[in-house]
Amino acid sequence: MLIQIKDIKIIDPSANINKTGDIFIEDGKIVEKLSKPADKVIDGKGKIAVPGLIDVHSHLREPGQEEKETIKTGTMSAAKGGITTVFCMPNTKPVTDNAPSVEYILMKAQKEGKVNVFPIGCITKGSQGKELAEIGILKKAGIVAVSDDGVPVANSQIMRRALEYTKMFNLAVISHCEDKELSRNGVMNAGKNSMIFGLRGIPNQSEEIMVSRDIMLCELTGGKLHIAHVSTAGSVELVRQAKKKGLNVTCETCPHYFTLTDDYVQNYDTNFKMNPPLRTLKDVDAIKEGLKDGTIDCIATDHAPHTQEEKCREFDSAPFGIIGFETLLSLTLNELVDKKVLSLEDAIAKMTVNPARIFSLANRGSLKVGSVADITIIDLNHKYELKKEDILSKSKNSPFIGRKFKGCAVMTIVGGKIVWTLKDGIIN
Amino acid sequence: MSFNRKDLLGLEHLDRKEIQTIIDSAKPFKDMFTRSIKKAPALVGKTVVNLFYEPSTRTRTSFEVASKRLSADVVSIATATSSVVKGESLVDTAKTLEAMKADIIIIRHTLAGTPELLAKNLNASIINAGDGFHEHPTQGLLDLFTMFEKKKKIEGLKVLLVGDILHSRVAKSNIWALTKFGAKVRVVGPPTLIPGKISELGVEVFYNLDEAIKDVDVVNILRIQMERQQENLFPSIHEYVELYQVTKERLAKAKPDVLVMHPGPMNRGIEIDSEVADSPSAVINEQVTNGIAVRMAVLHLLALARNKGKK
Ligand SMILES: [Zn+2]
Numbered sequence A: 001m002l003i004q005i006k007d008i009k010i011i012d013p014s015a016n017i018n019k020t021g022d023i024f025i026e027d028g029k030i031v032e033k034l035s036k037p038a039d040k041v042i043d044g045k046g047k048i049a050v051p052g053l054i055d056v057h058s059h060l061r062e063p064g065q066e067e068k069e070t071i072k073t074g075t076m077s078a079a080k081g082g083i084t085t086v087f088c089m090p091n092t093k094p095v096t097d098n099a100p101s102v103e104y105i106l107m108k109a110q111k112e113g114k115v116n117v118f119p120i121g122c123i124t125k126g127s128q129g130k131e132l133a134e135i136g137i138l139k140k141a142g143i144v145a146v147s148d149d150g151v152p153v154a155n156s157q158i159m160r161r162a163l164e165y166t167k168m169f170n171l172a173v174i175s176h177c178e179d180k181e182l183s184r185n186g187v188m189n190a191g192k193n194s195m196i197f198g199l200r201g202i203p204n205q206s207e208e209i210m211v212s213r214d215i216m217l218c219e220l221t222g223g224k225l226h227i228a229h230v231s232t233a234g235s236v237e238l239v240r241q242a243k244k245k246g247l248n249v250t251c252e253t254c255p256h257y258f259t260l261t262d263d264y265v266q267n268y269d270t271n272f273k274m275n276p277p278l279r280t281l282k283d284v285d286a287i288k289e290g291l292k293d294g295t296i297d298c299i300a301t302d303h304a305p306h307t308q309e310e311k312c313r314e315f316d317s318a319p320f321g322i323i324g325f326e327t328l329l330s331l332t333l334n335e336l337v338d339k340k341v342l343s344l345e346d347a348i349a350k351m352t353v354n355p356a357r358i359f360s361l362a363n364r365g366s367l368k369v370g371s372v373a374d375i376t377i378i379d380l381n382h383k384y385e386l387k388k389e390d391i392l393s394k395s396k397n398s399p400f401i402g403r404k405f406k407g408c409a410v411m412t413i414v415g416g417k418i419v420w421t422l423k424d425g426i427i428n
Numbered sequence B: 001m002s003f004n005r006k007d008l009l010g011l012e013h014l015d016r017k018e019i020q021t022i023i024d025s026a027k028p029f030k031d032m033f034t035r036s037i038k039k040a041p042a043l044v045g046k047t048v049v050n051l052f053y054e055p056s057t058r059t060r061t062s063f064e065v066a067s068k069r070l071s072a073d074v075v076s077i078a079t080a081t082s083s084v085v086k087g088e089s090l091v092d093t094a095k096t097l098e099a100m101k102a103d104i105i106i107i108r109h110t111l112a113g114t115p116e117l118l119a120k121n122l123n124a125s126i127i128n129a130g131d132g133f134h135e136h137p138t139q140g141l142l143d144l145f146t147m148f149e150k151k152k153k154i155e156g157l158k159v160l161l162v163g164d165i166l167h168s169r170v171a172k173s174n175i176w177a178l179t180k181f182g183a184k185v186r187v188v189g190p191p192t193l194i195p196g197k198i199s200e201l202g203v204e205v206f207y208n209l210d211e212a213i214k215d216v217d218v219v220n221i222l223r224i225q226m227e228r229q230q231e232n233l234f235p236s237i238h239e240y241v242e243l244y245q246v247t248k249e250r251l252a253k254a255k256p257d258v259l260v261m262h263p264g265p266m267n268r269g270i271e272i273d274s275e276v277a278d279s280p281s282a283v284i285n286e287q288v289t290n291g292i293a294v295r296m297a298v299l300h301l302l303a304l305a306r307n308k309g310k311k
Helices: A071-080 A099-112 A135-141 A156-169 A192-197 A204-221 A233-244 A255-259 A262-267 A281-292 A328-337 A344-349 A353-358 B016-032 B057-069 B090-099 B114-121 B137-151 B169-180 B237-244 B284-310
Strands: A003-012 A017-026 A029-031 A040-043 A048-051 A053-058 A083-088 A116-119 A145-147 A172-175 A225-227 A249-253 A375-385 A404-414 A417-421 B047-052 B073-078 B104-109 B125-131 B158-162 B184-188 B204-206 B218-221 B259-261
Touching (some): A003 A344, A053 A353, A071 A083, A071 A417, A083 A375, A099 A135, A204 A233, A233 A249, A255 A328, B169 B184
Parallel strands (some): A003 A040, A003 A048, A053 A083, B218 B259
Antiparallel strands (some): A375 A404
């Protein structure tokens, strides 16, 4: 299909473009001009076109936990959120530590996925933290990074080897930084609130100890380290210093860490339970500062679906995690752009060109001629309230249900195909 | 009367007036105990359920006696006999009880926030009988009642809480209640058992019992759980006894008319010396009696608020 998007404001941080014009799509790519008249002309007046958003941290749950999410429902949810590429973490059942698992995910995504799905492989076999997984074979099968998300590599020697070994593939090691001994049994941020609510706390230091360790190992090895879901002021400062030193370190945060604090846990609502936990205002401010000065490179969702049955429980017993695809863009717009933390260009860069660069995604995260036509069209003025019944993810564990937003994706184009519009929903 | 709540989940969010109302209504119930017929008809036809997910003979019995003295129908469910063992969720279990027309559900649970979870999901009134490390409001109330009875006023009283503050819901509820009434609250224990942010609740922190106990009006001794030693929170029971046992010698440093309290059950010879437990300063048995009166007051006030709500 040949598509022309007319008179649209184009924001493409990969090329420093911010102008009004037309975008042409042919054979799934962005082209200078069409070879034939367009099959479809989209009126872009009043809207913004940006490179399709890339979410480098999500849990699609397939295979093994299809009651929470499937590749189909997860990518529908992503499409609705304006996300055209999702990275999926390997903590599925079985874990993605072998080529057939990678192939299965890619095959499923090909058949049922609405957006691009790029698997992340395990660092260690079975994510057991004992022996390196066959990272070379995984890479050949199609992974874009390695991570033992959720079950961080405790052994420094193994982490060192991982950072060393992955150098030959130019693969980033994504580290979920948590000292599990220090955070043991913790279910929320350690502080005044955990004391009052009577819940066991997870101190900031359980994250920061591992951020420090991994930065040091990065320095030792020269490997490529990407720190997942940064949640504390101390972590931001550690990464800032590492970057000053010129180390190969990047990091991400998630919308909830710049939007919410641990005050929200007060009603024991398990939709405010995630790992790392919601921290304090001081941390929220530091995260914003880190986003502003470039210390934090990416905004990712850590989309972690769980069923209602699992979440409607005692706070201690409920699993960690919240869904995030459908609120990523709106929260970024409302909490960062509207509040003047980031310019719209910088905010978009953290979900497009930055992840594309860090994870070496060729021809993505850009609207340059020749790029894959992954495009998100945004209406900054569209007002809506997030309603449970409108959520496309199979799970509804969002702390943002009932929240009012202004600005969201109105159309999502993946590889030159319109996969979702605000008016028509998912397009088959 | 200023009590209009559906549930009693904790003392943090109650104001001084509401707490005063409960204390005031407990008084006539206590007076009733000296009469030959210790029964009032306040809860006739109401069903009260004791849902205990953590063994506690004392608190459960106290609530049972309180409910019966108010003429309620009482059902007690302890963990072993409930469907918890069959894997039914807490909310489902409670909903079943509500379907059986329970008016008031009293819950004791090892996990914080479980009373809130029920309150959100049920129409029945919920009373928190202790949830994890969060709160134990009726214990806080009965301790306050006892102090009122003995000391007439709370304002300016020096009250010392001794022991495992970190894991103590009793300490938490006491702190909320006492600070609202203007008491000067001190806590003492090893730093590993005192939350770092506790001073933000307006209490004074001590690590040395001999210093902390000086000139206090009330010593409230918390039960020490033996398993805390396995978590490396202190090196041995022996050392704990050495540093934090309330002995006669230590008690001599407090005011001469000091009250010694303990929420029970006591570990005699560990957190409290037997001699202290049996001394005239100790009001531990009276706390038990007062517990029934205070719980009657809570049940009565919640039932009244329910009736008002229905009209
Ligand atoms: Zn993680």
